[in-house]
Amino acid sequence: MSRAPAMKCPHCRANAWARTSRELSPLLREIYYQCSDVECGHTWVATLEASRTLSPSAKANPAISKTLPSSQWIPTLSTAPKPVLKGGTDDQPSLFDESASR
Numbered sequence: 001m002s003r004a005p006a007m008k009c010p011h012c013r014a015n016a017w018a019r020t021s022r023e024l025s026p027l028l029r030e031i032y033y034q035c036s037d038v039e040c041g042h043t044w045v046a047t048l049e050a051s052r053t054l055s056p057s058a059k060a061n062p063a064i065s066k067t068l069p070s071s072q073w074i075p076t077l078s079t080a081p082k083p084v085l086k087g088g089t090d091d092q093p094s095l096f097d098e099s100a101s102r
Ligand SMILES: [Zn+2]
Pocket: 009, 010, 011, 012, 013, 014, 035, 036, 037, 040, 041, 042
């Protein structure tokens, strides 16, 4: 699984190995990670999701085109991190809560 995206252990920040993965849907994949620090030993599951289209496919699958948003979403999403960057407050908005982007 060397082609899986690199991830660090959320607990000890050591590099982690992707041990296996499985496709849940054409847009969603689960990846099983294992911490490389034997004294930590943490194992966990991460999800990898196709989140938006940047350039449309020349072989578009209509079912995917319906569910995968276009890059028109970028302006609203790119405004969300601003309060986090200048803030430093402890009421950090969730990445998945659109109401937090004001
Ligand atoms: Zn660890």
